[in-house]
Amino acid sequence: MSEAVTEYQGKASMEKITSLAKRRGFVFQSSEIYGGQSGAWDYGPLGVELKNRIAQNWWKEMTQLNESIVGLDAAILMHPRVWEASGHVENFTDPLVDCKQCKARFRADQIPEANLAKKQCPECGGDLTDTRRFNLMFKTNIGPLEDAANTIYLRPETAQGIYVNYKNIIQSNRMKIPFGIAQIGKAFRNEIVTKNFIFRTCEFEQMEMQYFVKPGTDEEWFNEWRRRRWAYYEKIGIRMDHLRWHRHGPGELAHYAKDAYDIEYLFPMGWKELEGIHNRSSYDLSRHTEYSGKDLQYIDQDNHLEGTPRFIPFIIETSAGLTRTLLMVLCDAYDEEKVGAQGSPEEMRTVLRFHPNLAPITVAVLPLMKKDGLAELAQDIRKELKEDFATDYDQSGAIGRRYRRQDEAGTPFCVTVDYESKEKGTVTLRFRDSMEQVRVSRSDLAQRIRSEIKGYTRVSG
Secondary structure, eight states: OOOOOSSOOSSOOHHHHHHHHHHTTSEEETTGGGTOOTTOEEEOHHHHHHHHHHHHHHHIIIIITOTTEEEOOOOSBOOHHHHHHTTHHHHOEEEEEEBTTTOOEEEGGGSOHHHHHHTBOTTTOOBBOOOEEEEOOEEEEOSSOOSGGGEEEEOSOSHHHHHHTHHHHHHHHTOOSSEEEEEEEEEEOOOSOOBTTTTBOSEEEEEEEEEEEOTTSHHHHHHHHHHHHHHHHHHTTOOGGGEEEEEOOTTTOOTTOSEEEEEEEEETTEEEEEEEEEEOTTHHHHHHHHHHOOOOOEEOTTOGGGTSOEEOOEEEEEEEEHHHHHHHHHHHHEEEEEEOOTTSOOEEEEEEOOOTTTOSOSEEEEESOSTTTHHHHHHHHHHHHTTTSOEEEOOSSOHHHHHHHHHHHTOOEEEEEOHHHHHHSEEEEEETTTOOEEEEEGGGHHHHHHHHHHTOOOOOO
16 A cells, blocks of 8 residues: 555646636536536536546446446436435435525534634624534425325435345346445435535436445455455556545444445545445345335355355445546646757646546547648548547647647547658557657557557656
8 A cells, every 4th residue: 555645746726627627528517508507517528438438447347357246227216215214314414504694504514613613604704503404315206296295316325226126136147145236327415515626516426336245254345345446546547645545433434334444535625535435234234124024134045054044244335436536537647747849948738647548538640731641541540440449530730739639638649640651551659648759550550559558557747
């Protein structure tokens, strides 16, 4: 485990990240032409590709590389009794206070203790209301009548969809403990305060995996999943000294948790939770057994010596926000550096050092000139590459400016097509991180790119 740094040392700021995200089409404010919708964001052409790459890499890591984990896509709208059983109706609240003077609204646990003790607004100094509990679930109605009998909730987490399908998956896929169920999906929370760009929003996506284990083996599996999830971030090229563990103390543990750790990332605004690894004990399945009246015990058919024992499994959960991970990846990849050829004035380059497996565009194809058949040749090369890679094509402006545009989009490889490409069948392959350029045969280009992706290590930034 790397030694974590004590304070943020990167070159990103939330203002720079927000500006770049809009300028390059990563993230836009939702409903911007109407003044914007607080707590909601739209993902543009590069943003949706980055989000999909993050999701695909997580899904591969969890399911393709783990024979004991299968996937699920559960409905957003669930029976309201689910949320009574899970404890969300009773416990899923934040402490809320309002300023009587400026009307600002705060989470009571996120304002200075001195202000809370004096009931004094940290913004204007006015009087604060008493603290009251605010339920974070969005409530709506299903069907034509708006009454209590038709109340339904937008799910605040994806995990419950896994728990209520746990028996279906055992029976349909013949799963044997220990096994896991993975899911990526939308969740909704009526946050008191949304802030820090896409870090805390009302609509977001989660990447969750619930691993069902035999009681008594839960601590061993809890530690194993802590190890695996830490190693994953190194695998996708994240700066490991910007990660650290935070263990939940007795006052922090959720009502369902036996033990819990967060992986925290050092964002420009400080250390914040990135992913949680939780030992949820048998709480969830026990509660759903009680509220549904269905037997959710696991029947150990293989253990004949113990007389086919039955038990409620313990659950080890790994839970990461997809959209929060996207913000982390943007912040982690962001770099600025002075560059310039020998004898020429230096200029500042903004570059996103994404791991190639995450980059929205893998390869950009750039004809040196639009004329003399170079553009047509470049388009042919792009067609060859697009079967295996996410590609872009750019023929506008000086080649140096085009490189800078691709650097800012995080494109790891650029292919420049010039007159030598016509004569000798070679192209220039440029590497984003080092800006090194090499000549490569057109016939070897795809294999060279694949090899560079497989052996990629972050060189700086």
